[in-house]
Amino acid sequence: xxxxxxxxxxxxxxxxxxxxxxxxxxxxxxxxxxxxxxxxxxxxxxxxxxxxxxxxxxxxxxxxxxxxxxxxxxxxxxxxxxxxxxxxxxxxxxxxxxxxxxxxxxxxxxxxxx
Amino acid sequence: xxxxxxxxxxxxxxxxxxxxxxxxxxxxxxxxxxxxxxxxxxxxxxxxxxxxxxxxxxxxxxxxxxxxxxxxxxxxxxxxxxxxxxxxxxxxxxxxxxxxxxxxxxxxxxx
Numbered sequence: 471x472x473x474x475x476x477x478x479x480x481x482x483x484x485x486x487x488x489x490x491x492x493x494x495x496x497x498x499x500x501x502x503x504x505x506x507x508x509x510x511x512x513x514x515x516x517x518x519x520x521x522x523x524x525x526x527x528x529x530x531x532x533x534x535x536x537x538x539x540x541x542x543x544x545x546x547x548x549x550x551x552x553x554x555x556x557x558x559x560x561x562x563x564x565x566x567x568x569x570x571x572x573x574x575x576x577x578x579x580x581x582x583x584x
Numbered sequence: 585x586x587x588x589x590x591x592x593x594x595x596x597x598x599x600x601x602x603x604x605x606x607x608x609x610x611x612x613x614x615x616x617x618x619x620x621x622x623x624x625x626x627x628x629x630x631x632x633x634x635x636x637x638x639x640x641x642x643x644x645x646x647x648x649x650x651x652x653x654x655x656x657x658x659x660x661x662x663x664x665x666x667x668x669x670x671x672x673x674x675x676x677x678x679x680x681x682x683x684x685x686x687x688x689x690x691x692x693x694x695x
Contacts, residue, residue, distance in 0.1 A: 479624065502682050513588075513674060513686040514627075521682065560626060564682050571617060571642060572684060574626035 472497045472563045476575035484583050489533075489548040491578045493561030496542060503544040504562040504572065505535055514560065520544060531555070556582045585610050588687035590675050596693045597665045605660040605690050607675030613685075615678045616658040618642075618650060620671040621689075627674060633658055665694045 477492040495501055502521045506514040518529025525537040531554075535546045544561060558579045562572040591606045609616065614635045619627040629642030631650040639650050647669060649661045658677075662669060672691050676684040 474626075504683070506686075513688045514676075515686075516683055519683055571629045571632050572627075574619075574628070576624055576626045 472501065472565050472573045474561050474563050474573055474575035476559075476561050476578050478578055479576065480579050480581065482581040482583060483551045485553055486550050489546070489551045489555065489580065491546040491559050491561075491580065493535075493544045493546065493575060494542055495544060495561070495563045497563055497565055499565050502564045503535075503537060504564070505529065505533070505544075505546050506560045506562060507531075508558045508560065508577075510557075517546070517559075551580075551582045553582050553584065556580055587611065588675055588677055588685050590673075590687035590690050592690060593688065594691050596695065597662075598695055599666060601665050602661070602663050603665065603692075604662075605673055605675075605692075606657070607659065607687060608657045609675075609677040609685070610656065611677060611679070611685065612655070613677035613679045614655070616652065617676045617678075617684065618648075618658070618660045619674045619676065620644065621674060622671050630660065630673075665692075667694045670694045 473496045475494045504519045505517040518527045520537045528534045533548045558577050560577050561575040588609045616633045618630040621627045632640045633652040636655045651659045672689050674689050675687045678684040
């Protein structure tokens with residue numbers, strides 16, 4: 471069975487500081503990995519995805535994530551936080567077989583301080 | 585293209601009432617999903633439909649039924665609502681890329 475662990479339910483950074491949101495996964499087969507962002511009272515929007523191509527994946531709004539098989543991690547980073555980055559972020563895994571449903575982490579709420 | 589649409593956006597039910605949440609997508613996707621989102625728990629899969637005419641249980645199916653009416657539409661029914669079903673419900677669709685596209689959600693309160 472697949473699972474996702476997001477370390478830190480709340481992360482606070484200053485505007486202009488590095489953003490690092492942690493995600494570890496478990497999967498019995500090579501996974502497909504995703505980061506989604508949710509702004510207040512909205513649905514989920516895809517930030518980026520890893521589907522077994524390049525291990526460093528670039529997404530929208532300046533975010534990127536690196537797939538590290540040895541560490542079973544897929545951490546999300548952004549060099550310089552902006553106030554508009556304040557949102558909840560979800561890491562998700564799919565084993566890419568059968569029903570292809572996503573298993574989500576519990577989410578990390580990012581606060582950006584001025 | 586509207587993407588994935590959901591109705592209603594908000595609903596308040598009394599315990600024991602029934603209702604159907606509607607979802608439609610215009611991206612010609614084969615797969616559709618229903619999730620519920622609860623604080624601190626991420627999103628959990630309720631039901632899944634790989635293609636028109638097929639449905640499958642997810643992680644938390646108890647108390648729900650679904651219908652894949654056609655390729656575009658996938659509805660979720662609560663036959664007898666309970667306070668434990670107070671949640672935000674999201675519909676999603678996907679194709680071979682496994683990337684899922686989400687609707688705006690339905691916020692349901694059961695009193």
